[in-house]
Amino acid sequence: MLPGGWGVMKTTAxxxxxxxxxxxxxxxxxxxxxxxxxxxxxxxxxxxxxxEPLGGAAPARETKPxxxxxxNKAFAPRVLGVPVGTAVSFPNDDDIFHNVFSLSPGxxxxxxxxxxxxxxxxxFATPGVVRIFCNxxxxxxxxxxxxxxxxxxxxxxxxxxxxxxxxxxxxxTAVSERAAAVTAEVTVAGTSTAPALALDESAFVAxxxxxxFGKPYPAAAYKQP
Ligand SMILES: [Cu+2]
Numbered sequence: 001m002l003p004g005g006w007g008v009m010k011t012t013a014x015x016x017x018x019x020x021x022x023x024x025x026x027x028x029x030x031x032x033x034x035x036x037x038x039x040x041x042x043x044x045x046x047x048x049x050x051x052e053p054l055g056g057a058a059p060a061r062e063t064k065p066x067x068x069x070x071x072n073k074a075f076a077p078r079v080l081g082v083p084v085g086t087a088v089s090f091p092n093d094d095d096i097f098h099n100v101f102s103l104s105p106g107x108x109x110x111x112x113x114x115x116x117x118x119x120x121x122x123x124f125a126t127p128g129v130v131r132i133f134c135n136x137x138x139x140x141x142x143x144x145x146x147x148x149x150x151x152x153x154x155x156x157x158x159x160x161x162x163x164x165x166x167x168x169x170x171x172x173t174a175v176s177e178r179a180a181a182v183t184a185e186v187t188v189a190g191t192s193t194a195p196a197l198a199l200d201e202s203a204f205v206a207x208x209x210x211x212x213f214g215k216p217y218p219a220a221a222y223k224q225p
Pocket of ligand 1: 134
């Protein structure tokens, strides 16, 4: 019975398609490498890459809490990309007091001064690039990129990155604390490779940042052991 046979085959094909599509939607992978032009002898700063869907708003997803520790008078990790809406906890893992603040427009906050073992949390509800400091220790700096999309990643030391996202058209943005952001558009279908994202931090000049009052740190703050 040929017609019946075809019918069964078609039905089977539809069933398979129905079963596989959701899996396929999660299986698309976009990989790329960010190259950074630096001054001779300088290691490039870590880079955050995020992908915003073109032709529609990024879907709102439940976010996972993330930890950004204060240890040995440094923030760890130093650079963190998170979807907007993410709650970031800042545990003080040293045995001295620390503070966490930012003056970045749209994302200014101050968690106050807190002791060893304590932790405070900041939810990054507004997309943006957020420079984070400690009001006691000027050498402590971190960068949080609150991305307007669920698809955000921090590159490895070699600039390589990977995002698992549904097929479609995206605008990619790469941003670091020492270079102007760059963007590119890409079509994702199956396993895809992103176009080159090239940052230039060769013109970057480090200047002392201010404390949480917008004033220079006292000279003694730079001399602490
Ligand atoms: Cu501190």
